[in-house]
Amino acid sequence: xxxxxxxxSVDSYIQTQEDKSLLRFITCGSVDDGKSTLIGRLLYESxxxxxxxxAALKADSIRSxxxxxxxxxxxxxxxxxxxxxxxxxxDVAYRFFxxxxxxxxxxxxxxxxxxxxxxxxxxxxxxxxxxxVDARLGLSTQxxxxxxxxxxxxxxxxVVAINKMxxxxxxxxxxxxxxxxxxxFADKIGVADFTAIPVSALKGDNIIEKSAAMPWYEGDTLIExxxxxxxxxxxxxQPFRMHVQWVNRPHLDFRGxxxxxxxxxxxxxxxITALPSGKQSRVAKIFTMDGxxxxxxxxxxxxxxxxxxxxxxxxxxxCSSANAPTLSDRFESRLLWMSEEALRPGxxxxxxxGAQTINATISPPKxxxxxxxxxxxxxxxLNLNEIGVSIVNIEKPIPFEPYTxxxxxxxxILINRLTNATVAMGLIEKDAQTTSIELRxxxxxxxxxxxxxxxxxxxxxxxxxxxKWSGKTFIANALERRLFANGNHSFLLDADTMWKGLxxxxxxxxxxxxxxxxxxxxxCKLMNDAGLIVQSCFTSAxxxxxxxxxxxxxxxxxxxxxxxxxxxxxxxxxxxxxxxxARRGEILNIAGIDLPYEAPENPDIVVGSQTHSYEEAAQLIxxxxxxxxxITKLG
Amino acid sequence: xxxxxxxxxxxxxxxxxxxEVMAEAENPVMLYSVGKDSAVMLHLARKAFSPTKIxxxxxxxxxxxxxxxxxxxxxxxxxxxxxxxxxxxNPDGVEQNMNPWDFGSDVYTDVMKTQGLKQALDMHGFDAAxxxxxxxxxxxxxxxxxxxxxxxxxxxxxxxxxxELWSLYNARKHQGESIxxxxxxxxxxxxxxxxxxxxxxxxVPLYFAAERPVVERNGVLIMVDDDRLPLLPGETPMMxxxxxxxxxxxxxxxxxxxxxxxxxxxxxxxxxxxxxxxQGRVIDHDQSASMEKKKREGYx
Numbered sequence: 001x002x003x004x005x006x007x008x009s010v011d012s013y014i015q016t017q018e019d020k021s022l023l024r025f026i027t028c029g030s031v032d033d034g035k036s037t038l039i040g041r042l043l044y045e046s047x048x049x050x051x052x053x054x055a056a057l058k059a060d061s062i063r064s065x066x067x068x069x070x071x072x073x074x075x076x077x078x079x080x081x082x083x084x085x086x087x088x089x090x091d092v093a094y095r096f097f098x099x100x101x102x103x104x105x106x107x108x109x110x111x112x113x114x115x116x117x118x119x120x121x122x123x124x125x126x127x128x129x130x131x132x133v134d135a136r137l138g139l140s141t142q143x144x145x146x147x148x149x150x151x152x153x154x155x156x157x158x159v160v161a162i163n164k165m166x167x168x169x170x171x172x173x174x175x176x177x178x179x180x181x182x183x184x185f186a187d188k189i190g191v192a193d194f195t196a197i198p199v200s201a202l203k204g205d206n207i208i209e210k211s212a213a214m215p216w217y218e219g220d221t222l223i224e225x226x227x228x229x230x231x232x233x234x235x236x237x238q239p240f241r242m243h244v245q246w247v248n249r250p251h252l253d254f255r256g257x258x259x260x261x262x263x264x265x266x267x268x269x270x271x272i273t274a275l276p277s278g279k280q281s282r283v284a285k286i287f288t289m290d291g292x293x294x295x296x297x298x299x300x301x302x303x304x305x306x307x308x309x310x311x312x313x314x315x316x317x318x319c320s321s322a323n324a325p326t327l328s329d330r331f332e333s334r335l336l337w338m339s340e341e342a343l344r345p346g347x348x349x350x351x352x353x354g355a356q357t358i359n360a361t362i363s364p365p366k367x368x369x370x371x372x373x374x375x376x377x378x379x380x381x382l383n384l385n386e387i388g389v390s391i392v393n394i395e396k397p398i399p400f401e402p403y404t405x406x407x408x409x410x411x412x413i414l415i416n417r418l419t420n421a422t423v424a425m426g427l428i429e430k431d432a433q434t435t436s437i438e439l440r441x442x443x444x445x446x447x448x449x450x451x452x453x454x455x456x457x458x459x460x461x462x463x464x465x466x467x468k469w470s471g472k473t474f475i476a477n478a479l480e481r482r483l484f485a486n487g488n489h490s491f492l493l494d495a496d497t498m499w500k501g502l503x504x505x506x507x508x509x510x511x512x513x514x515x516x517x518x519x520x521x522x523x524c525k526l527m528n529d530a531g532l533i534v535q536s537c538f539t540s541a542x543x544x545x546x547x548x549x550x551x552x553x554x555x556x557x558x559x560x561x562x563x564x565x566x567x568x569x570x571x572x573x574x575x576x577x578x579x580x581x582a583r584r585g586e587i588l589n590i591a592g593i594d595l596p597y598e599a600p601e602n603p604d605i606v607v608g609s610q611t612h613s614y615e616e617a618a619q620l621i622x623x624x625x626x627x628x629x630x631i632t633k634l635g
Numbered sequence: 636x637x638x639x640x641x642x643x644x645x646x647x648x649x650x651x652x653x654x655e656v657m658a659e660a661e662n663p664v665m666l667y668s669v670g671k672d673s674a675v676m677l678h679l680a681r682k683a684f685s686p687t688k689i690x691x692x693x694x695x696x697x698x699x700x701x702x703x704x705x706x707x708x709x710x711x712x713x714x715x716x717x718x719x720x721x722x723x724x725n726p727d728g729v730e731q732n733m734n735p736w737d738f739g740s741d742v743y744t745d746v747m748k749t750q751g752l753k754q755a756l757d758m759h760g761f762d763a764a765x766x767x768x769x770x771x772x773x774x775x776x777x778x779x780x781x782x783x784x785x786x787x788x789x790x791x792x793x794x795x796x797x798x799e800l801w802s803l804y805n806a807r808k809h810q811g812e813s814i815x816x817x818x819x820x821x822x823x824x825x826x827x828x829x830x831x832x833x834x835x836x837x838x839v840p841l842y843f844a845a846e847r848p849v850v851e852r853n854g855v856l857i858m859v860d861d862d863r864l865p866l867l868p869g870e871t872p873m874m875x876x877x878x879x880x881x882x883x884x885x886x887x888x889x890x891x892x893x894x895x896x897x898x899x900x901x902x903x904x905x906x907x908x909x910x911x912x913x914q915g916r917v918i919d920h921d922q923s924a925s926m927e928k929k930k931r932e933g934y935x
Contacts, residue, residue, distance in 0.1 A: 011899070022641035091796075093777040094770045096823045103641045105821060121798040245654040250687040258683070260651040260802075289685035299639055301650035301683070314658050338798050352803050355658070413803045420807040422797045 020098065023231055026107040026122040026155070028146035029132030034163045038132065038201035039095055039106055042223070045208045046097040092122050101227040112142075116149065116371070116385040117338040120425060123150045124411070127231055128157040130222070135168045135198070138178050141372040144185060148371050151191050152334065152387070152427070154407055157229055158186075158194040161222060166200040170213040189374065195229075197222055236298055238406055239323035240264035240272070243354035244316045248303050256287050256303035257312055259355065262408035264320060266304065267295040271321040274312045275399040280321055281308040315356025317399045325409060327397035329548075332432040334389055334403075335362070337382035339416065339423035343390075344589055345381065346514050348542045348598070349423070351394060353412035358398070359544050360414065363391040363514045364507070380507050382424075391432050393514055395544045403427035417596070451531030457488050458630040459528040461553045462621065464537045465546060465600060466563030467592045468578060469570040471609050471617070472537040475563060478618035480535060486622075486634050491527055493520060494537040514545060521549035528557050533631075541591035543598045561621060562600050564608035567592045573609070642830055649676075649818040650683040651802060652781060653765070656816050657683075657690060659806035660763035664756075667693035667720060669705045670882045671838050672767030672819055675827055678836050679818060680765075681716070692719040694755055694764070698747035699724055700734065700884040702860050708839045715837075723755035735886045736865055744887070753789050756813060763806070763814045771823045781820045787811040828905055832898045841879045842901065844893040848872040855889040880905075 029035045095106040109115065109122035123129065129150040133143050150158065160182055168174045175198045186194055197206055198217050205211035206221045220228070241262040248256040266272070270283045285305040286293040296302045304318060312318070319325065337343055343362060351360035365388035368379035382388045392412075403410030410428040415421065452458055462479075464472040473494045483490045499506070502523065503516045517540060524534045540546050550558045570592070571579045582590040591597040605624055607617035625631045639647070656663050665680060667673050680689045695709060713720050725733075728746045735743040756764060770777050780796050782804050797805055808814060819827075831838060848859040850870050857864070859872040864886055866872070877890035878901075895901045 020641050021638075022644050091778045092798075094821065095777060096771045096821075098825075103826075117798055121800055124800045245651070246658050246684075248684065248687055254686055258654055260647055287686070289682045295637075297637060297639055299644055299647055301647040301654075303685075350807070352805060355655075357807075407801070411801050411803065413800050413805060415805050415807060420805070420809065422800070422805045425798070425800045 016100070020101065020103050021231060022103050022105065023128060023226065023229075024105040024107060024126050025128040025130055025226070026109060026119075026126035026150065027130045027132065028109065028119060028150065029134075029142070029163075033132040033134050033142075034201045035108070035132050038130075038161070038163065038199075038207070039108055041201050041204060041207055042104075042106070043095060043097050045204070045223075046099060092118050099223060099227055104226065114385060116145070116387075117336065119146065120149055120153060120336050120338075123153040123155055124425065126150070126153075126155050128159065128226075128229065129155045130159045130161055132161050132163050132201075133178060133182070135162050135164045135171075135174060135178065139181050139185065143182075144374075145371040147185065147191060148189055148369075148374065149336075151189055154403060156192070157231075158191060159222070159225060160194050160196045162196065162198045163201055165198045165205060165211075165214065166203050170198075170205075170211070172214070172216045175217075195219070195225060197225065236263075236265065238263040238298075240266045240270070240318075240320040241325070241406065241409060242266070242304070242318045243356075243408070244312055244314055244318060245355045247313060254305070255309070256285075256305045257316075257318060258301070258303045259318070260301045261296050261298050262354075263298050263406055265295055265297055266318075266320075268292075272304075272306070272318050273321040273324045274310055275317045275319060275324065276327055276397060277311060277316070279308075279310040279312075281306040281310050283307075315354065317354065319399070325399045325401050326431065327399050328431045328433050329394045329397040330432045331392045331394075331400065331428045332366075332389060332430050333392045333412075334387065334427045334429055335365075335382060335392075335414070336387050336425045337384055337423065338425065339421055340384055341416070341423070342384075343382040343424070344595075345390075346517075346542075346545075347589060347595055348417060348544065350415040350417055351392065351412050351426070352415060353398065353400070354408070356398070357415070359395040359542075361393045361514050361542055361544050362414070363393065365390045389429065391514075392426065393544055393548060395547060400428055400431075402429055404429075448529050448531065455489050455531050456632060457531075457533060459531050459533055460557045460559055460625075460630055461524040461528055461534045461536055462559050462561055463524075463540070463546065463549060463553075464535065464561045464563055465540045465603075466565060466608075467567060467570045467597060468539055468590070469574045470563045470565035471570075471573065471614060472563045474614045475607060475617040475621070476535040476537050478614045479621050482618050482622050483533065483631070486631065488533060488631055489531065490533040490535060492535045492537065493523060493527075498523075498538075514548075517545045517549060518552070521552040524549070525553050525557075528553065533625075539591050539597075541595060541597045543600070546600065559605070560600050560603045561605045561607065562603035563617075564599070564606050565610060566608075569609050642826060642833065645822055645826060646679065646682070646830070648802070648821065649679045652804070652816065652818040653680055653683040655804050655806065656763050656765070656814075659804075660814070662759070662761050663691045663763040663765070664721075664759065664761040665689070665691060665693045665765040666752075666767070667695045667709070668767065668882070669695065669701070669709050669839060670767070671827055671831060671842060672769065674836050674838050675822070675830055676765060676767045676819060677712075677716075677718075678834060689718070692721050692759075694721045694723065694759075694761070696748060696751045696755060697722050697724045698743075698751065698884050699729065700747075700863075700886055702839075702841055702858070702882060702885045702888075704841050705839055705882060708837075712837070721755070721759065723751060723758070725751035725754055734863070735884065740887055743884075747884075756789070761813065762808065763816055765816050765818060767819050768817045769819050769822050769824070769827075779817060779820065781817055782806060783815045783817065784808060785813045785815060789813070825902075825905055828898070828902050832902060839882060841882060843897070844876050844878040844895050846874045847877050847890070849875050849877060849890060856891070857888070858885055858890055860885040 027035050027039060093108040097104050107122040107126055109119045131146055162175055162178055179196045198214055199206045199222060205213055208221060208223045210221055242259040243262060244257045244259050246258040248258045266283060268283050268286060272283060273280050283304055284307040286296050287303040287305060345362055345364040349360050350357050365379045365382055367376040368386055368388035370377055371387055379388055401409035412426045413422050414424040416423050464476055466472050476492050480490050480492050498520060502519055506516055520536055520538060524536050527534045581587050582593040589595055605621055607620060626633045684690055712718060725747055733743055733746050768776055780799050785791055849856045850859060850872055856877060875892055878893045878895060879890055895904050
């Protein structure tokens, strides 16, 4: 072939390739709905199969014998040896094909309920979903579950492909009956719009070519629809956000922030804010190896240089100053649990959001969602493949937006700290910032200051933290006797008081610790407002838990006391057989046994059975209170 | 208004993946096989960290039977781009005079490639290794994650992979475990060629057609790259106009007859190609599900 001609034709060919956009779509439906057959058909018809692959397919088809002499397209798609043996698709697979208009990535996921997590994984990356419905069976609970999941994950474009039309004699009536019932269901879950197409993946009806057997159908074939459906990203219209992945600093004269634009556009000269610091600057340069850009689009990986030297590190967010998101450390979130080990409320997990990984504890679910009926059901935990709504508490406030508003700002994963497994996907629904109850001091004549004066003490919360049986309550009790003798007014709050009263609705075994902790802190705060010195004695094993308490109670009134008795000694003091049960695994979520105890980094006071008797410890704390001017020692 | 083409989307995605690894891994490395996918991966790495030089070394596992032109090209790239390339060859294999014909391609590949790679990763304590594998190459690869975790003994467990949600990669691992990262997961063979053309990326001349000495064995054209290839009785190397679609060890890599001497011509050929890319690799034919098995054992 003449080189010049090739050059010209390839140039024009490449030009048309350049104009192609990329559409990622997920296919949902069970094996029986003909999903693999549909994908195999798309690959086959788009002429993307090579001769050796077709030869292998023919040989495989004859061997398996499921389709008589016809090609069994499903064999093309089912990849791993183990799943070919089981006849089910166990994982997420990615297939590629292209048409004259677009390049496609097909995300193929299994349909059974036990693979909800795989489906959600696929849906998190998809721009469009093709839902397969068996025309003979109509809507199944699976169809409903899949619709719910793709909709919850923000997949806005839904194609309902009524498959196996050949098996219902290409009946228009049957087709319309199914569509009507789907429309009713779609309304219920808030799917705004969908496109329905009657097809036969096996026979090829309405896949590429219009079906001669269904003249009554006037809409697009599946491929026509995939080629033309608008996929303009809404991310473009949103305000600019970019998570800083890496600080690029080759030498003293260059300092850039590398990341991929999450949403919105950024132009040179734009005023931007770095969060969480709140420092502002302007975009000096948008650097790429191929030359600087005037502006960058969502999805583009760039390196941004600023006009001012402000402190920005990995995990920070660069955003439009005109429209910066708010910060919070407590989110109401939808969680899909992906691990065999159920959610442990109160346990510390790692949360990866944007380009940062932070500590998080999860409150017990407000409710779980039955994905088949969409009913809200009460739940103490979430098991594998279950979806529920919980409060997620994190160690420090971060910028966020609800998932429905901005996917990259509202999506996160939870990681088990010990196994490093990804255990859940999370979608932020709304802020659930802890607000402390402020007494209306302006309206009430007797305030905290007056009460404090009357009692001749400054009300504080002595927050005892330490392992179970480390001696927290014993020390607090000794201290309380000492305080009482000194004419001070105090109150001792411990597990017994709380769990048998205010928190009796919470489950102790499942350790609804975060919520209990929040209640404890609120009670402490109220009692402080009433002028009392409170001694709160709870394990409070997590830094995040104590940090939340500190914020509710107030920095000035919070004194952290670490009862630093080693585990062996605490176990030796145990007279109830508590640790023995924990060691046998009969009770779970016990700090020091199956949960880590995060010792305070900078406690105000450290005491412990190894170093102090209870009386000595109490005296030490008493002296410290005097030293700080919180109480006055009587004559 | 400017919009992103599909190659720009893929490019940005790959750069995002590389930056995540750089930020989270302690000691990353890029596996550099000298082939076209490695060429693209190298180019993307330069883009991801520019103006900083690629902040990790490249590793080439040299099986001693790579095409001579590959080695020459590697050295040229090392010089031109001032790259830090570590070359490792399994010394045990050298000692045993390991080769594909006396030991069989399976044993040879395992010792020189799989074991060689594990040795190099262990020796340098690399905890993350970029590889150029693509999901469109082969059925078992269609399910490979972008971040693929390996046990301390470099094993891959297809049933126990982490879900990958959005583009939030969980790169955490225990001491001694490692990750293989595939930034080209979502690229197709055609995307690779188109990108090489568009970005003017240098590739080994073996991808272009030229007169080269070959012998034909079981319908596969094998290039006689040096005098180590034992000729069978009656076999004489003949000159044919050939090129390669993938590159590996010369005794195990099939050539195709071709007149394509420019990138547009290669793209032209790829567009109308009738056989898949891996057809040229001898090892995939050994047994059904062979790639999955090799991967479980630690082959890339």
